[in-house]
Structures are given as structure tokens and as C-alpha cells.
Amino acid sequence: MAVGLNAPEALQPVPGIRVAAVAAGIRYPGRDDLVLIDAGPDATVAALYTNNAFRAAPVVVAAEHQAAGGARWLLINAGNANAGTGAPGLAAARTCCEALAAVTGDPAEAVLPFSTGVIGEPLPVERIIGALPLLHAGLAPNAWMQAGRAIMTTDTVLKGVSRRVALSQGEVTLTGIAKGSGMIHPDMATMLAFIGTDLAIEAQALDGLLREANRDSFNAITVDGDTSTNDAVVVMASGASGAGLVTAEDRVAFSAALDAVCLELAQAIVRDGEGATKFVTVEVVGARSREEAAQVAETVALSPLVKTALFASDPNWGRILAAVGRAGVPDLVIERVAIRVNDVEIVRDGGRAPEYAEADGQRAFDAEEIHIRIDLGRGDARTRKYTCDFSHEYVRINAEYRS
Amino acid sequence: MAVGLNAPEALQPVPGIRVAAVAAGIRYPGRDDLVLIDAGPDATVAALYTNNAFRAAPVVVAAEHQAAGGARWLLINAGNANAGTGAPGLAAARTCCEALAAVTGDPAEAVLPFSTGVIGEPLPVERIIGALPLLHAGLAPNAWMQAGRAIMTTDTVLKGVSRRVALSQGEVTLTGIAKGSGMIHPDMATMLAFIGTDLAIEAQALDGLLREANRDSFNAITVDGDTSTNDAVVVMASGASGAGLVTAEDRVAFSAALDAVCLELAQAIVRDGEGATKFVTVEVVGARSREEAAQVAETVALSPLVKTALFASDPNWGRILAAVGRAGVPDLVIERVAIRVNDVEIVRDGGRAPEYAEADGQRAFDAEEIHIRIDLGRGDARTRKYTCDFSHEYVRINAEYRS
Incomplete structure (x- = not known):
């Protein structure tokens, strides 16, 4: 049974996953613009990145770190895409990961960085690093809405969705947030989506489920054919529920819930365009x-x-x-x-x-x-x-x- | 040596080719909208048609007739595309060709029909047929400009170009007209181009030259990616000059002139968009x-x-x-x-x-x-x-x- 909780107000915490957002002053005055997600020590993480050959620096680093295994932390900033920034941009993304590693005690490879915002401007590394201790200290299970707002650039509405699925070994939660505003300000229209669940699942199986869900959701939305340099979709599974996909029914039920979460977030991106009327x-x-x-x-x-x-x-x-x-x-x-x-x-x-x-x-x-x-x-x-x-x-x- | 005569005012008659235009009342009051071109009894004709799977009725009939060999007459109307009209549309196009055949004495297969204008409305066959005797009687060498105006739909300027090329056996002329207005009213933005020359050349060789010229001209313009159901580019060679492509220099010189005519007409289509500022x-x-x-x-x-x-x-x-x-x-x-x-x-x-x-x-x-x-x-x-x-x-x- 899947229960849809479609109003972002109803975003559910996900056992084992903690979230925080702070105002680092990257570009927008007086609002949160830096998000940290801790998927927990036993997390498995699956991610899909843009096919654009001009991958932004954080996408390059995130893909590298994920391939190394052991990803646990997501560090996401709005206001600056760190794209078209060449070697200094790559160094900036790595520096942020290393600074976070110093705060968490985990290796830098455990951090996946994501950026969205203007292209071609240097990432304000010092501001991000300066905000990390406060950000880390603020981690809490119930900050998904705050995080969803912090990753907005030209989005006009917060995009989030939660679902619960009953599996044979217990109930699990899926909560996702996304940003992207279809037709407007497309330089900043990077599509980012972060979905957390307390399902217990191996990385490879999670990757398969994400690819399948992505095909009919994020890969099925098209606004003007331009693909961002920064697009990414990430699913984190904390395992905290202790419930895995044991039966065929479990797989069908969880897969359907993940598909639905992805589709709802993807459609919300299309709907959120100032220029779009239909x-x-x-x-x-x-x-x-x-x-x-x-x-x-x-x-x-x-x-x-x-x-x-x-x-x-x-x-x-x-x-x-x-x-x-x-x-x-x-x-x-x-x-x-x-x-x-x-x-x-x-x-x-x-x-x-x-x-x-x-x-x-x-x-x-x-x-x-x-x-x-x-x-x-x-x-x-x-x-x-x-x-x-x-x-x-x-x-x-x-x-x-x-x- | 190629001499460019780029102002449409200077469109040169092409020996052996006669042109006429009349007001048949197809859609626009008080202006010519029906054109007849007679490429002469010894003409060779090459043509390229839209790749759109939904070919309009006249395109289907023109391709059929051309494949049968012996094409000599082009019948072109503006105001109605005879597209999306199904079997009745095909019958309408054939009826016009047969009616013209009765006037000229040549078989219906010698007629290539072309239409541009609104989609999905029945072609006013009676008006077209009624205008054919006057149209045929009006054929004259020097009506290219009149024809260029008659095939306009939402075009804001007449598009035409002439060139003369000195070949080893004598001088030949190329004169072309085109319609299409890039960004505006794209349902009517069919691209049509008709180029006449008095070169003596076999159909297969002419086809090769047209394909090569088309590649870097009409196939190199792109406005919004939408290809019309009616697009066509036609080259007619009357042979009246008696000059053929005998030497390698001849081939280079004529090919360059045809390329230039096609490129100029193609670029004129891009430039003629009300919405286009650059x-x-x-x-x-x-x-x-x-x-x-x-x-x-x-x-x-x-x-x-x-x-x-x-x-x-x-x-x-x-x-x-x-x-x-x-x-x-x-x-x-x-x-x-x-x-x-x-x-x-x-x-x-x-x-x-x-x-x-x-x-x-x-x-x-x-x-x-x-x-x-x-x-x-x-x-x-x-x-x-x-x-x-x-x-x-x-x-x-x-x-x-x-x-």
C-alpha cells in the first residue's frame, strides 16, 4: 500500500537520514543556500548525472567520489553552479569536500558535492567552508522542507513528496526534494533531485531501481531540449528500517513508490515555469x-x-x-x-x-x-x-x- | 566567371523557359497566386522534396510524375497547401495536372504540381482549372519577378537571384525564385525554390549538382526545426543555350554558380522573418x-x-x-x-x-x-x-x- 503525501508540508522524516540548511551568503541575501544531507553510516547511494559533455565541476567530483564507494554525505549549494570554471572550479569542489571531511571525520570521498546557480563565476569556497560547522551541527531528521527551499534558485514553489510503503519486513518511507523550474532562467534551471529512504538495499540494486524510475520521470520531461551541465538525481537508502526487498511483492511495491516519487517531482518541475501556462x-x-x-x-x-x-x-x-x-x-x-x-x-x-x-x-x-x-x-x-x-x-x- | 545579379529587379530571363502568373482567387484577393513555368520541350528537371513522412498531396504527385520522366511544366499555387487532405487532396492535385494537360497537349505526367498555404482545407480546384487557359496564354520569358511575387504567402520580400556563367561552349543563365519566411506563420512557411537555366545537361547529372548545392544551402538553414509537408527545390534546364558541361572548368564554374544561387535564396528565407532580428x-x-x-x-x-x-x-x-x-x-x-x-x-x-x-x-x-x-x-x-x-x-x- 502506498500512501501519497503530496503536499510538501507533509514531508516525512526518513529514519537514519539527517538534513540541515543554512544561509552561507553565496548569492541570495537572507535565505538558506547551503544544504547538508547525512545518509548515515550504513547508507547506500545511487545517482544519475547529466549526459552533457560539459559536466560542471561538482558533477565530475561527485561521480568520482561515488565510484570510489562509501558515499554518505551530500553537500548542495544554490546560487553558483561552479560550471564553465575549468581547473579552478574542480579544485574548489574538492576543497569543499575536504573541508567537510575535516568536520565529519569521514574521508573526502564520502562527500558528493552538488551546485546550482549562475555559470562561469568562481565558487565562493570560503563562505561555504565557513558555514560547514554550523551546518553540520544543525543536522536533524525533520529539515527536508527547509532543505527543499534552500536548493531553489528561480523555482517559484517548493517541490517535495513523501510516500510510505508497507513491505514484508516493515514499513519504509521515501521522501524527496527537487529543484528546477523548467522554462525559466534556464542557465539556472539545473534539475536536482534528492530522495531518501530507510530501505535496506545494496547499492547495485538501488542503482537499478533508480535507472528504471528515472526513465519514465526525469528523463521524460522536456522543456526546451537544453540539458543542464549540473543535472543530477540521487537516491540514498539508510537501511534504518531494517526492511529489505525480500519478496517479489516487496520489489513491486517499492519500485512503484520510487517511480511515483520521481514522477511527481519531475512533473512538478515542468509545472513550475513562469512562462508555462499549460x-x-x-x-x-x-x-x-x-x-x-x-x-x-x-x-x-x-x-x-x-x-x-x-x-x-x-x-x-x-x-x-x-x-x-x-x-x-x-x-x-x-x-x-x-x-x-x-x-x-x-x-x-x-x-x-x-x-x-x-x-x-x-x-x-x-x-x-x-x-x-x-x-x-x-x-x-x-x-x-x-x-x-x-x-x-x-x-x-x-x-x-x-x- | 560568375556575375551576381542579386537584386530581384534584375532577374534575367532564361532562354527556353517561359513563365506566367495570374490571380486565380485561391485565397488572397487582388493578387497573383497561380504560377506556370514551361521548361521547354527538351528540358531536364531535377527536384528534391521534403523528408517529412506526411508529404502533402502535390508533393506525392510531383514525385510520381517526375519519376515517370518527361517533366516539363510546373504548376504552383499559393494560398492553399493541399496538405492533410487525404485521398480527396491527391485527386485534386491530379485533376489540376490533367486539366493543364488538356491545355498544353502534353500528358498529365509532364506536370509537377506545387502548393503552399493553409493546411487541411480543400484545394479550390475549379478556380485553378478556370485560370489555366489565361495562365497558359500568358507565358513569357520575362515574368520571373511576377512569379516570385505570386508564390509568396507570408513572405515580406520577393526572393530572387540571377547569375550568368561563361562556359567553354557559351554563356548560360541561372535564375531562381524562392518563397518561405522562416520564423513566421510556419504552417505556411513552406520553402519552395524554382531555378531555371538554359544549360544543356542530362537529368541525372543535374540531379547530382542539385543535391550537392542543396546540402550547403537549403539543407543548411534551420529556423525552428520544423520541416514543412510541402518543401521542394526544383532545377529546370532548358538546354536552349546549347552549352553543356564539357570541361572540368565548366563543371566547377556552373556548380559554383548553382551553389551560389541556392545559398542566396536559402539565406534570403532566413532573413525574411518578421520575428527575426539577427x-x-x-x-x-x-x-x-x-x-x-x-x-x-x-x-x-x-x-x-x-x-x-x-x-x-x-x-x-x-x-x-x-x-x-x-x-x-x-x-x-x-x-x-x-x-x-x-x-x-x-x-x-x-x-x-x-x-x-x-x-x-x-x-x-x-x-x-x-x-x-x-x-x-x-x-x-x-x-x-x-x-x-x-x-x-x-x-x-x-x-x-x-x-
Whole structure:
């Protein structure tokens, strides 16, 4: 049984994991901007990092330290991405880890650093180091909300979720926080997500679960196709519950809960864009493979023409059709393609559905939650992508940022 | 020797090719919207059509007719794309070709039809057929400008170019017209280009020259990644000059002229966007292959974050760097990447160039012609892509179109 506790107010502490946030003065005056998470001495940690070839310094160091084994501490700062900073940036990230090691007594390799904020500016190492003793002293089980707020950059809402799952050996908790604000200030729109659980699980198994959950959640959101240099998703398992995944039912139940936590956090990122006025699900079914389905869904979800039509509530279905057509699916038989938007059938057999009336299309496109369902009519594979519309605000915000 | 005659006022007639335009009342009141081109009885014709799987009806019919051999007539209408129209649309396109065949006395397969305009509305076949006798009677060598205006939809300027090339057997002319307006009203932004020459050349050789010219011109412009269902580029050679490509010098000279005509028409399409305020060249050098260079150039040219920064004249080089990083180049060594914008070196060895000053970047980004040069430092392959910036107007126009 999974109980959803979706309001961030209800973020549950996770046995064995402690959290703290302080104001280190990195960039924003008068607010917390530095977070420490202690996953505990017996923790296992799984993480996925950005595929961008220009990985920011903290991502490089985090991946290195994680590969060394023994990760326990996450040190996260907002306000500065430590990206595009070259060798000095790498040194800065390492220095912060070493300084934290001196406070905790654990090796520097036990620390995974994460940064989000402006690109190309030196990380204010001294301020971070100066704040570490207070940060460490403040560790407490119940600071997830505080941490969720501290990692915000241009986010307008705190993103957090908790779930509890009953397993055969006892109940476990999952609590996650995320930051990222989709369409706005994309230099700072790094997506970070940190999920804690008291499940007892080996690192390799946890990694497998995270990869699976990530595929349909964080990897399924697409706003403008630009991937940040700093993206990361981390799951920590403290083991404090003593409950493991013993039965097949345990695996199904926990996996479903982790999937749900990731999906909810990912969708919250898409929804939180000043420029976004609609939440859009692009579902592709009837594909020959999942990759093919994803290719079509992404092409539609990233098409500026589709996205501006959605913003305008203009039932301009020809743009969806044209995007499907250029998605690069080999030997696509147009006559088998069907498209629905919410409850309205728009395209059937590759052409306008006979019963389609513009008024129905208008009603579908007027909605704030748009579900575009594309049936390729050539197989059983399917996937979903989540995105938002493309508004005046997107251009305004992205053009005006920094100026 | 190639003489550029770039003002459309100076469009030169092409011996052996006749052109006419009339007002058929397809959509726009009081303007020409139907064009006929007669490439002559001995013409060879080469054409490239959209890769979009949803090819509009006229594209399907034109490709069929061209494959049958003997193409001589081009029938082009503006105001209606005859796209997304299913079987009735195909029948409409065929009916127009048959009606023209009755007027010319040639078989219907000698006619290649082209359409541009709104999607999903039935082609007004009767109006087109009714206008054919007058259109045919009006054929004249010197109507290229009139034809160039008649194929415009949301284009704001006539796009045309002429060149003359001296070959060993005599001088030949190339005259081309194009329509397409990049960022605006993209449902109608079909790119069409029709180029005539009096060169004597076999169809297969002409096809080869067109494919080569297309690669660095029409295939090198990218505005928002959306490919129209109606795109087509056609070259007709009447043979009337009696001059062929006899020597190696002939081939080089004519090929260069055709490349230049295609490039000029393609660039004119990018420049003609109400929303576009800057003309942007993205050049990638030092790649391992041309495909790799193109992949990086397109990723940068299509990045909404890069394009909004260019619109804002914001020297936000981190966005270019991040786009290069996510372009999917395998084993990209960041430390070898360099980026220049116009005359300013911004990134060297994968990081901010030591001498780079924000004021220099500001000066470069302030320009209306922006040349972004990305050196991947891993090979000798290179390519260029042409695009424009992403302005408020883009969203306004694309959101308001049809509403």
C-alpha cells in the first residue's frame, strides 16, 4: 500500500537520514543556500548525472567520489553552479569536500558535492567552508522542507513528496526534494533531485531501481531540449528500517513508490515555469519500439510550432501531424496514424477524423492540462513525455535574464 | 566567371523557359497566386522534396510524375497547401495536372504540381482549372519577378537571384525564385525554390549538382526545426543555350554558380522573418566528420536558449557551451573546444578565454550579423548552418496565427 503525501508540508522524516540548511551568503541575501544531507553510516547511494559533455565541476567530483564507494554525505549549494570554471572550479569542489571531511571525520570521498546557480563565476569556497560547522551541527531528521527551499534558485514553489510503503519486513518511507523550474532562467534551471529512504538495499540494486524510475520521470520531461551541465538525481537508502526487498511483492511495491516519487517531482518541475501556462502530456502508442515512441514524443514535445499553438489554445492539429511526420520514423505509414487531444479524436487514418469539428478541437486545446495521444499503428511499444507550452514569457524571461 | 545579379529587379530571363502568373482567387484577393513555368520541350528537371513522412498531396504527385520522366511544366499555387487532405487532396492535385494537360497537349505526367498555404482545407480546384487557359496564354520569358511575387504567402520580400556563367561552349543563365519566411506563420512557411537555366545537361547529372548545392544551402538553414509537408527545390534546364558541361572548368564554374544561387535564396528565407532580428551563422570546424559538425551546428542553431540570448544581445556564452556539450558527440574532449563570436574569442581549451572581457562579448552579441565559430579540436571536417534569433515576435506570430 502506498500512501501519497503530496503536499510538501507533509514531508516525512526518513529514519537514519539527517538534513540541515543554512544561509552561507553565496548569492541570495537572507535565505538558506547551503544544504547538508547525512545518509548515515550504513547508507547506500545511487545517482544519475547529466549526459552533457560539459559536466560542471561538482558533477565530475561527485561521480568520482561515488565510484570510489562509501558515499554518505551530500553537500548542495544554490546560487553558483561552479560550471564553465575549468581547473579552478574542480579544485574548489574538492576543497569543499575536504573541508567537510575535516568536520565529519569521514574521508573526502564520502562527500558528493552538488551546485546550482549562475555559470562561469568562481565558487565562493570560503563562505561555504565557513558555514560547514554550523551546518553540520544543525543536522536533524525533520529539515527536508527547509532543505527543499534552500536548493531553489528561480523555482517559484517548493517541490517535495513523501510516500510510505508497507513491505514484508516493515514499513519504509521515501521522501524527496527537487529543484528546477523548467522554462525559466534556464542557465539556472539545473534539475536536482534528492530522495531518501530507510530501505535496506545494496547499492547495485538501488542503482537499478533508480535507472528504471528515472526513465519514465526525469528523463521524460522536456522543456526546451537544453540539458543542464549540473543535472543530477540521487537516491540514498539508510537501511534504518531494517526492511529489505525480500519478496517479489516487496520489489513491486517499492519500485512503484520510487517511480511515483520521481514522477511527481519531475512533473512538478515542468509545472513550475513562469512562462508555462499549460501542462502537456505527449503519449505515443502503437510504436515498434520504445525508442521509436520516444523519438516521436520528443519531436512533438519540443516543436516550437506545437508549443506556441498550445499556448494560444489554437487547435492547429496540422502542426502535430507535421511534427510526427518529421520525427524520422522509418517507413511510417501515414494512413495508420491517429491523434487524439484529450477526449477529441482529431486525426484518423492519417487524415482529419470524419467527425472532427473545430469546436471540439477548440474545447480540447482550451484546457490547461493537455493530453496528446498519438497512435502510430505499427506495434505495441509506448511512452509518455511531459512538457509545457511556449509562451511570450519564455522569450521574455530568457532574453532578459542577465540583462 | 560568375556575375551576381542579386537584386530581384534584375532577374534575367532564361532562354527556353517561359513563365506566367495570374490571380486565380485561391485565397488572397487582388493578387497573383497561380504560377506556370514551361521548361521547354527538351528540358531536364531535377527536384528534391521534403523528408517529412506526411508529404502533402502535390508533393506525392510531383514525385510520381517526375519519376515517370518527361517533366516539363510546373504548376504552383499559393494560398492553399493541399496538405492533410487525404485521398480527396491527391485527386485534386491530379485533376489540376490533367486539366493543364488538356491545355498544353502534353500528358498529365509532364506536370509537377506545387502548393503552399493553409493546411487541411480543400484545394479550390475549379478556380485553378478556370485560370489555366489565361495562365497558359500568358507565358513569357520575362515574368520571373511576377512569379516570385505570386508564390509568396507570408513572405515580406520577393526572393530572387540571377547569375550568368561563361562556359567553354557559351554563356548560360541561372535564375531562381524562392518563397518561405522562416520564423513566421510556419504552417505556411513552406520553402519552395524554382531555378531555371538554359544549360544543356542530362537529368541525372543535374540531379547530382542539385543535391550537392542543396546540402550547403537549403539543407543548411534551420529556423525552428520544423520541416514543412510541402518543401521542394526544383532545377529546370532548358538546354536552349546549347552549352553543356564539357570541361572540368565548366563543371566547377556552373556548380559554383548553382551553389551560389541556392545559398542566396536559402539565406534570403532566413532573413525574411518578421520575428527575426539577427542573421546567425553557426560554423563548426575541427570535427571528425561532416555529420558530426552538422550535429553540433544544428544543436546550437536550434537551441531556444541560445536564440533568445542572441535576441537579447546577451553575451551568455554558457548557453552555447552547454548546447555543444549536449549535442551527442562521442568522446568529446572539452579541453580542446574553442568558441569565437564574430571577432571575439570567448572559449579556449574548454573554458573562458583568459583575455575575454564581458565588454568584448557584449560588442559581438550586439551585432545584427552573428558568426558563431565552434572548433571541436578533433578533426578536419566542418560545416555551416544559418539561422536567426528567437524573438517575442516569434511566439506572438505563431500563437496568433489562425486566431
